[in-house]
Amino acid sequence: xxxxxxxxxxxxxxxxxxxxxxxxxxxxxxxxxxxxxxxxxxxxxxxxxxxxxxxxxxxxxxxxxxxxxxxxxxxxxxxxxxxxxxxxxxxxxxxxxxxxxxxxxxxxxxxxxxxxxxxxxxxxxxxxxxxxxxxxxxxxxxxxxxxxxxxxxxxxxxxxxxxxxxxxxxxxxxxxxxxxxxxxxxxxxxxxxxxxxxxxxxxxxxxxxxxxxxxxxxxxxxxxxxxxxxxxxxxxxxxxxxxxxxxxxxxxxxxxxxxxxxxxxxxxxxxxxxxxxxxxxxxxxxxxxxxxxxxxxxxxxxxxxxxxxxxxxxxxxxxxxxxxxxxxxxxxxxxxxxxxxxxxxxxxxxxxxxxxxxxxxxxxxxxxxxxxxxxxxxxxxxxxxxxxxxxxxxxxxxxxxxxxxxxxxxxxxxxxxxxxxxxxxxxxxxxxxxxxxxxxxxxxxxxxxxxxxxxxxxxxxxxxxxxxxxxxxxxxxxxxxxx
Numbered sequence: 220x221x222x223x224x225x226x227x228x229x230x231x232x233x234x235x236x237x238x239x240x241x242x243x244x245x246x247x248x249x250x251x252x253x254x255x256x257x258x259x260x261x262x263x264x265x266x267x268x269x270x271x272x273x274x275x276x277x278x279x280x281x282x283x284x285x286x287x288x289x290x291x292x293x294x295x296x297x298x299x300x301x302x303x304x305x306x307x308x309x310x311x312x313x314x315x316x317x318x319x320x321x322x323x324x325x326x327x328x329x330x331x332x333x334x335x336x337x338x339x340x341x342x343x344x345x346x347x348x349x350x351x352x353x354x355x356x357x358x359x360x361x362x363x364x365x366x367x368x369x370x371x372x373x374x375x376x377x378x379x380x381x382x383x384x385x386x387x388x389x390x391x392x393x394x395x396x397x398x399x400x401x402x403x404x405x406x407x408x409x410x411x412x413x414x415x416x417x418x419x420x421x422x423x424x425x426x427x428x429x430x431x432x433x434x435x436x437x438x439x440x441x442x443x444x445x446x447x448x449x450x451x452x453x454x455x456x457x458x459x460x461x462x463x464x465x466x467x468x469x470x471x472x473x474x475x476x477x478x479x480x481x482x483x484x485x486x487x488x489x490x491x492x493x494x495x496x497x498x499x500x501x502x503x504x505x506x507x508x509x510x511x512x513x514x515x516x517x518x519x520x521x522x523x524x525x526x527x528x529x530x531x532x533x534x535x536x537x538x539x540x541x542x543x544x545x546x547x548x549x550x551x552x553x554x555x556x557x558x559x560x561x562x563x564x565x566x567x568x569x570x571x572x573x574x575x576x577x578x579x580x581x582x583x584x585x586x587x588x589x590x591x592x593x594x595x596x597x598x599x600x601x602x603x604x605x606x607x608x609x610x611x612x613x614x615x616x617x618x619x620x621x622x623x624x625x626x627x628x629x630x631x632x633x634x635x636x637x638x639x640x641x642x643x644x645x646x647x648x649x650x651x652x653x654x655x656x657x658x659x660x661x662x663x664x665x666x667x668x669x670x671x672x673x674x675x676x677x678x679x680x681x682x683x684x685x686x687x688x689x690x691x692x693x694x695x696x697x698x699x700x701x702x
Contacts, residue, residue, distance in 0.1 A: 220454055221368040224342060224387050225331040227314075228365045228373035229349075231307065232382045234324035236266035238299055239291075239605060241359040242656070243617055245629055245637045250274070250290035252283055256604055257475040259555075263295060267382055293605030298655055300324075303357050306660045310356060314349070317459045327370055329459035339389055342366050346385045356660040358633060368393065369455035375404060393453030398425035405450050407443065415439065427451040468502075469510070469560030470494045477516045477553025484554060485542060491559040492538035499561065505530035506561035509540040513548060514556035521548060530565035537561060602626045602645065607656075611649035613641060615656070621645060632656055 231237065235253040240246045250269035254262040260280030272287040280292060304323045311318045311326055315333030320326045331337060335345060346364045353362050361383040365376020368390050375396065376386040388396055397404075402421055403413045415438055421427050427435075428451040435444035449455075470491040478484050488511070499506060510524040523544040531537065541559045602608070602621040608628055609615045616630035619640060626645045631638030633656070643650055 220393070220456060221331070221390070223331075223337040223390055224339070224366045224368050224372070225329070225335070225337040226367055226370055226373045226459060227328040227330055227346070228367075228370070228377045229307070229311065229326055229328065229362050230364075230377045230381070231303075231324040231353075232361050232363055233264055233266050233270075234303075234360075235264035235295060235300055236269070237360055238296070238303055239293055240266060241357075242299065242607075242633045243605075243629070244631050244633065244635070246291050250287050252280070252287070252290055252292050253295055253605075254292075255280055255473070256292045256294055259473075259475070260292075291604075294603040296605060296607070299607075302655055302658060302661050303360060306356050306658065307353055307360075307362070309660075310349070310352060314345075316461075318461060319459045320462055327373065327459045330366070332459070339387060342387055343385070346387070350383075350385060356658075358658060369453070370457050370459070371406065371450055371455040372396070372453070374406075375400070378404075394428075397451065397453055398423065398428070400424045402427050402451075405447055407447065407450075412439065412443070424451050467510075467560050467562040468495055468498050468504075468506070469512075469558055471512065471556060471558035473514075473556045474554070477555050478557070479550055479553040481550065484545075484550070484557065487557050488541050488545075488559055489534075489538045491557065492541060493534040495559055495561055496532050496534035496537055499532040503566070504564045505532050505567060506537070507531075507563035507565060508561060509537055509544070510558075510560040510562065511541040511544040512556070512558035512560070513545060513554050516552035516555055518555075520556075526563065530563070530567070607653040609651050609653040610643070610647075611651075615653055626650065 236251045239251055239253060240249075248268065249266075250272055251266040252262045252269050252274055253264045254260055254276075258281060262274060262276055262278045262280060262283050264276055265274040265278075265283075269283075269287060269290050272290065274283045274287055274290065283290070284292065300323055307324075308318065308320060308326065311328050314335065315328050315330055317329035317332040318326055319328075330342070330345075335341070346366060350362055350364060353360060363377045363381040363383060364385045365373045365378070365380055365388065366386075367373040367376050367388040372388045372393055376388045380386040400423060401413075402408050402416050402424055403410075404424060405427065408416070416422075416427065419430065419434060419438060421430055427447060430448070432445060432448050435448055438444065439447070472487055472491065478487070506527075507530045508524055508526045510522060512520065512522045514520045525540055525544055527536075527540065537559065602618040604618050604620055606618045607615065608618060610628070610630070613628075613630045615632050616628045616638060619627040619629050621627065624645050625642050626647075627640060627642045628650070629638055629640045
């Protein structure tokens with residue numbers, strides 16, 4: 220634990236849903252749920268407006284629709300979320316060389332390692348400008364930020380600051396901040412552990428700190444018992460560690476309707492292999508191991524791997540190997556999930572001395588992309604709700620819904636304001652899927668150096684950020700909505 224609050228934790232608020240609201244002006248201030256939209260779907264993220272109606276992540280979409288039938292239910296747009304995440308992570312990298320991403324929307328930053336002034340006043344000003352710069356560079360997204368003497372205190376700070384706020388937990392206040400919190404505020408205390416603690420009469424972090432270490436060890440085991448007691452006392456010496464090199468790259472598809480056509484299955488594998496190979500190429504890597512994963516209609520999941528005699532980034536080679544790996548797997552009632560992955564990375568390609576004729580093992584000829592898309596749409600919606608589209612006459616927009624041969628599109632972008640809704644034939648030749656709308660600060664090459672070096676907060680004047688939560692203070696944490 221440090222002498223000054225110099226570890227920052229940033230969490231983008233309701234990230235997926237916020238990106239959708241930013242890009243779709245008509246949904247701003249409205250309940251939005253992002254995730255699977257079919258009967259098997261699960262909510263990945265709910266906007267704050269949707270949370271007030273009882274929606275939350277991991278809830279089934281069918282239950283969510285029952286609670287909030289008028290909310291917008293959208294399919295995820297992974298590329299859009301990665302685009303905004305790259306911008307935010309690059310910005311954090313300008314503050315310090317030590318940035319530890321925890322997920323696409325969350326990271327720790329070691330401000331001390333970046334040479335920042337760690338006085339409370341300076342940190343409060345830095346965080347305000349950081350949040351304003353995020354709004355500017357992402358064209359409207361908001362983040363909650365906590366700063367503390369440890370990872371634990373920084374993360375608790377950001378959680379208490381939600382939504383769209385900031386909280387600096389000063390050195391010396393750790394015990395006072397921790398004591399009244401429920402014990403499950405400590406990382407590692409899940410429902411099962413909380414239940415066992417409750418049987419010991421432990422409900423708050425203060426209770427946990429006052430408990431006997433021997434009692435905790437007897438109930439939870441030595442490693443967990445001792446660790447929780449240390450954290451409950453506010454002692455946390457974990458360093459901010461940049462993420463190590465990726466161990467694997469994979470792509471998975473889950474289908475609204477089980478796939479039973481061997482030609483469609485072969486084509487999905489070929490498409491996923493191209494996506495994986497593209498990511499290998501962008502990372503400058505080659506893979507020795509190919510893995511394929513399938514989930515059957517009865518939820519049985521099979522995973523098979525093969526190590527090649529050389530390293531490759533060739534999409535045809537990856538696809539052929541994956542096809543060979545599922546040879547003999549009975550399709551039965553169908554596949555509900557297919558995934559293709561690679562691992563065992565090398566920095567250079569290695570020619571294989573012997574290449575088995577895996578192409579002979581394909582279960583069916585590969586279909587053209589338009590045929591694959593058509594086949595995947597059978598039994599499900601032709602156009603995913605939320606998908607970006609462009610019409611030759613009406614311009615850019617997004618799919619409101621589809622069915623019975625009709626697709627409804629709202630023609631708007633984050634830069635146009637609320638736009639009109641039009642219903643079109645689903646096979647309208649003038650309607651096309653659209654790529655991402657470019658953003659000024661996006662760096663598609665994840666290895667590229669950021670354009671703006673250290674000192675951005677001082678070089679660019681910023682105006683106050685519109686704030687639903689305002690600053691939560693720099694001495695004593697305030698209360699806020701859960702994030």
